[in-house]
Amino acid sequence: MTDLCDRTATELSAGLASGELSAVDLTESCLSRIDAVEDRVKAFLTLTPEVARERAVELDVHRATGAPQSAVAGIPLALKDVLTTRGIRTTCGSRILESYVPPYDCTPWTRLSGEGAVLLGKTNCDEFAMGSSNENSAFGPVHNPWDLDAVPGGSSGGSAAAVAAGEVVWALGTDTGGSVRQPAALCGVVGLKPTYGLVSRYGLIAFASSLDTVGTFTRSVPDAAVLLGAIAGRDPRDATSLDAPPVASDLDRGIAGLRVGVLDGTFGEGVAQGVRDAVRAALDRLDALGAEVGEVSLPHADYALSAYYLIAPSEASSNLARYDGVRYGFRVEGGADSMEMMARTRGQGFGAEVKRRIMLGTYALSAGYYEAYYGQAQKVRTLIIRDYERAFEECDVLVSPTSPTTAFKIGERADDPMAMYLSDVFTIPANLAGVPAISLPCGLDPAGLPVGLQFTGPVLGEQVLFRAAETLERDLGLDLRPPLLSGV
């Protein structure tokens, strides 16, 4: 027996369509779950219950007229707090934007809102999406519903935890180096990072523009396909956005004959035993389902982490230059002149990890170092793109763990940036190449924490990802209910 808020969007949407349940029931179910667990999970930075209730009432009235409704209508949603919402404060998990209220909506929310989605609030995240544990939020960490002493992953930790805890049915996050997939893996939900450009970045507060993507957190693979469908496609406000390819109806086709390439390093040194075991079991199932499982390597993937930690901070150093206290946001008064005001504002407004990356990026772009660092990293990026192209000549999808470990304890890696950066070793290459990838739960480790499996597809190959992931999801039939929920 599950509460409404624990079901998938696909089930709920059917229930709404048949009149079996109402948007108000659904919204209230999520709000009471939030009441029950939010003080322990701390997934949200801003809650919007009034807006949500109002919208739900409107939707029920609208549906009563017999008007057809979209698959996202009435389904409670959360947005990572790096996605702008008109009139609702958007902080990026940073002091510097603590009181910032955007004058406009991001395109993904414009589209969802237009289709009747119900916004319950804005979720916590690492400051400016920089981090893999959510501990870099200026407003305190998020707690993993599977283990309240553990991190939910990051940077979209709040969105992952909110979906895992049933506070919302689904959520949007952003993925620059794994920030959707890794927290999805650590919280036992499905996380999709689409092809770069498939979802508009207009209103996504930039961390690293050439890597940033808007992604989804859902309870099932079909839900991910529905949510992506609602937000994908070209946007005249984003010059890098792409047309969404037509959706083929082959999700039920199964995976017999599908060529699945297991990435080099899947069972490598840094991968925890519990993760290896769960992944191996999943690969056996793929084999049993008729997939042709083989091995494949991305020869330049070893350099991906280094390239990423030059490109992302370089872009960030420029993207974050606008936070200077002049036009909006936090300002430290009392400087002798505007330059001093700007310097003090930035000194006090940004947290340590953000400053670390701004300095790294500023250095990498400096005259005399540019070629050796940024230029070289871009070359690596080109090589990795070619590696993927070659791999997709032999394979339809690639598979690997999403994260080398399951959720780790809060504070455990806080003083070791390198160990933290290594959390993203399996997720970063897809961002460098712009290809889509999905993480789905494939079991629990001996500690009872979820393990994520990642499928990666070619550019605009979301369809094949959904097909592989859904087939496996159905076959595994996992019942993933965090221990936190046994008492509610």
Add this chain to the structure above:
Amino acid sequence: MSEWETVIGLECHVELDTRTKMFCGCPNEFGAEPNTHVCPVCLGHPGSLPVPNEEAIRRIVKIGLALGSEIAPRSLFHRKNYFYPDMPKNYQISQFDLPICVGGHLEVELPDGTTSRVGITRVHMEEDTGKTTHGSASGRIHDADSALIDYNRAGVPLVECVSEPDMRSPEEAAAYLRELRATLEALDVSDVRMEEGSLRCDANISVRPSGSDALGTKVEIKNMNSIRSLERALHFERERQVAALEAGESIVQETRHWDEDAGATKSMRSKEEAFDYRYFPEPDIPPLAPASGWIEEIRGTLPELPRARRARYESDMGLRPEVARVLVANRASTDLFERTVAIGAEPKAVANWVTQDLAGLLNEAGTDARDSRVAPEHVADLIRLVADGTISGAGAKQVLEEVLETGDEVEMIVDRRSLRQVSDEGALGEIVDMVIAEQPEAVEKLRAGKQELIGFLVGQVMKSSGGSANPKLARELLLERLS
């Protein structure tokens, strides 16, 4: 001076007068209430993204084609990073090593009638910044206790055109800027008003011993708000550098500010403190790859350029080179000339009116030729009425002055001011008889052979007629009666 050779290169910034800004849909308009033409994009709000204005790209391609540049098959926007409060993102979207237009040249006509060819290094696209006003009792930056920023200009499309260091005198630099301005005006891409900042120019200048191939240390001069200030600043700077070198000093590579009132350049900052702009490719904008068909389509829209136009005026219309040059220097004059000729007026007469009388009056009134009320019909009527003797040349000038003020029709003004010449032999004959009667002494001397006194008597007739007599006819009648 002849022992020293001057080397000058110019960097010009041109604001395009597109309907909207470079990367957002805000109106691109000069002079609006501060901060009324702004949006999340041009204010650099978090999450906003730039989308290039296709019309601006079309215009820079047009400029490149007119200057003979190669239009790059692939070019990139870069970010130029530096902190300044009137720059909303603290970086400017500009271009770096892959500009849209590469190379080119401009044929420049010098005051002595010779021409020179000035190379163009590159023409690239970028965005303008906002405008800061420092608030203080003295109005000076270092006493300021507040700064007000207007972002209406932030994100206005800006084209930067960089010349080769090919110019050898301030006069040549001024001629280059004049030719560039006329070209941009003919292309209809910018309103090129230096006083409003829609055309801005910085100069690099160095001197070297005549005959030397090595370049001297260059100095950059900023803040010249007219072609005349450019010329003055370059003269001053050339003399300053020569004097320094002759005194055995060396030139410091630096940026100097032209002080119009003091008539001198003043040191601003030296290159040692030069910024590291940390250029890198703008990730929010895909590379520009204009289709060759599109470029050819734009080439097809190129108008006749000033140089070709001057040649045509000289060869087909018989205008003198200096008249053609003045006529083509600004589009308002060219248009007025062309349209007046098109309605049947004689080209040389039109050219004289436009480049002399009209230009003089506009200059006196400080009116931009584009804002003048003078229409082709006005000029054609004036020429016709002078030619058929209806009004005198002096009367015509009075009419023109009033056209400038009121825009009224020529004949209306002629009547209102009673400028119609008395060309009726009967009426004029009475005045002539009266003058002969009133000036017996002059008449006597004229009859005695002092022919030059005819002018005096014609003057008397003019005076008695209140300026309305036809002087040619008055002269004829006087001679007829006194011979």
